[in-house]
Amino acid sequence: MDQTFEITERPAAPAGPPVVEVKGEIDVATAPALRERLNAQVDAGWPTVLVDLLDVTFLDSTALGVLVGALKRCREAGGNLRVVMAEPRILKVFEITGLTDIFQIFPSVDAALQA
Amino acid sequence: MDQTFEITERPAAPAGPPVVEVKGEIDVATAPALRERLNAQVDAGWPTVLVDLLDVTFLDSTALGVLVGALKRCREAGGNLRVVMAEPRILKVFEITGLTDIFQIFPSVDAALQA
Amino acid sequence: MTDVIDLQIPVSADLLVLARLTAATIAAKAGFNVEEIEDLRLAVDELCLPLVRAARGGRMQLRYVSEGDSIEISCTVQATEALRAVGQDGAPEGRAEGRAEGRAEGATGAEGRGQDGAPEGRAEGHPDDTLSARILDALVDAHGRTDGDGQDRHWLRKHRASLTV
Amino acid sequence: MTDVIDLQIPVSADLLVLARLTAATIAAKAGFNVEEIEDLRLAVDELCLPLVRAARGGRMQLRYVSEGDSIEISCTVQATEALRAVGQDGAPEGRAEGRAEGRAEGATGAEGRGQDGAPEGRAEGHPDDTLSARILDALVDAHGRTDGDGQDRHWLRKHRASLTV
Numbered sequence A, B: 001m002d003q004t005f006e007i008t009e010r011p012a013a014p015a016g017p018p019v020v021e022v023k024g025e026i027d028v029a030t031a032p033a034l035r036e037r038l039n040a041q042v043d044a045g046w047p048t049v050l051v052d053l054l055d056v057t058f059l060d061s062t063a064l065g066v067l068v069g070a071l072k073r074c075r076e077a078g079g080n081l082r083v084v085m086a087e088p089r090i091l092k093v094f095e096i097t098g099l100t101d102i103f104q105i106f107p108s109v110d111a112a113l114q115a
Numbered sequence C, D: 001m002t003d004v005i006d007l008q009i010p011v012s013a014d015l016l017v018l019a020r021l022t023a024a025t026i027a028a029k030a031g032f033n034v035e036e037i038e039d040l041r042l043a044v045d046e047l048c049l050p051l052v053r054a055a056r057g058g059r060m061q062l063r064y065v066s067e068g069d070s071i072e073i074s075c076t077v078q079a080t081e082a083l084r085a086v087g088q089d090g091a092p093e094g095r096a097e098g099r100a101e102g103r104a105e106g107a108t109g110a111e112g113r114g115q116d117g118a119p120e121g122r123a124e125g126h127p128d129d130t131l132s133a134r135i136l137d138a139l140v141d142a143h144g145r146t147d148g149d150g151q152d153r154h155w156l157r158k159h160r161a162s163l164t165v
């Protein structure tokens, strides 16, 4: 099966925010785990979090809802949520829901870390 | 979808038989194409054919039937069918049907070419 | 050529992937191109999600009809009697996220959860339902819902753009 | 926890992949490990294949029941009335391979093919059916078939080896 879902966390480098890397399909079955992991970063004192969706193969409204919720929490903590993605198919989901204006979107982790 | 089925033919090197490389799932939907390609090699005058199953992710009784049929044709033409596979999951299907004794099985294309 | 596929699954977060796989398979068979297949895969997910979010337990019936260059998919949730009784008692709404997670853990534990003090009618929407509607608007030719017999039926229709032979 | 999934598809080579995907999904949900999932994916394919080889057109009904640590799958082909009449007239058998290919090209063209002069009853087996039976023997705990009402029902049952929690 190619729906293997995986979340990996990389601790923050001295210079940057923590990176939460997601692989596979984010849907109603897997999104709750992502919400937990993103919330945990903010709860641990990181107002800005970087979420790497480069290896995400599918993402639906449930995933967007989780990202919107995380963005809100980051902002309340005085930070932001930086979203990394490049695949047109994934970007399209943000575009058709009008969310490209709300999120800070970067084409690579490096670009997001330097922001 | 990861069921992408693909057959590639490599012309015979001066020293060896033609190589028919298969990728993806060989089932009742895709096996007829494989039978055609294998028969075409024998019809073109190659009594011995090498079939590379290294990138096959699924294979059922329909696929085995096609390979048995091709083996028969090769033998009738005075040659043989050399089967290349390494994945335990794929080997298992040959084992449980008792076909490991009937086919010449090799772990790599090089080994099969040198036979 | 007409192909009809029927799929009936428990309402469960873990099984919605089957609704998507079925959509992708029938679309590939109907000659949809890769982008159209991906669109349909997401569209059927968003078609079902409002029903998944609103329902607790019960069974989801999907019907896929491929005819000529178009595919129509409908999704209906048949709640169990016990669930329907709970859903209609008008008690206050629980936290949306809590409900989603509870459902993910076990669709057939519904009777137990019906007593956890947060029952809800199916008329109120989840905040993500707005996103689902926008995604459907963008990806399919037509979609809608019809209510009747206590059943909420959601449907969509999508044509492939070009003839592939 | 019991999960029941029903899948009804046209008898078509292109759609058998759905029977496998559904088996893999319900097995993953039931906690089967990777090897057990692969075994079940192949087993359900071999469960259906003799029916696919024997039938021409018609619909295939699959039922997946996951209960505790075991999954039971059954497969029944409901031939259309026209096909059943053809299948029972006892005419000589066509070339096995020719039939398989004809079916792959269009399950719903069955009435047309019913007149091509090579009808066949469903009792005679295809040579590959022997392989299917050996594969099932090796991969599942039990399997069998029951005939009744003009319906040929094939079933299998497989337990997962170990408790995964």
Ligand SMILES: Nc1ncnc2c1ncn2[C@@H]1O[C@H](COP(=O)(O)OP(=O)(O)O)[C@@H](O)[C@H]1O
Binding pocket: A035, A039, A064, A065, A066, A068, A069, A070, A072, C097, C127, C128, C129, C130, C131
């Ligand atoms: N689809 C959505 N559209 C707009 N806002 C949303 C959407 N999904 C979630 N939100 C907002 O995100 C907030 C919190 O999201 P949630 O994922 O529930 O995080 P938490 O429960 O941890 O606060 C909600 O208050 C809601 O307003």
Ligand SMILES: Nc1ncnc2c1ncn2[C@@H]1O[C@H](COP(=O)(O)OP(=O)(O)O)[C@@H](O)[C@H]1O
Binding pocket: B035, B039, B064, B065, B066, B068, B069, B070, B072, D097, D127, D128, D129, D130, D131
């Ligand atoms: N499952 C099988 N078990 C044993 N022999 C088989 C099996 N499948 C096919 N064969 C043999 O292979 C031969 C031909 O196979 P086939 O694929 O029909 O090739 P062709 O039609 O080109 O000769 C058949 O005569 C049959 O005896």
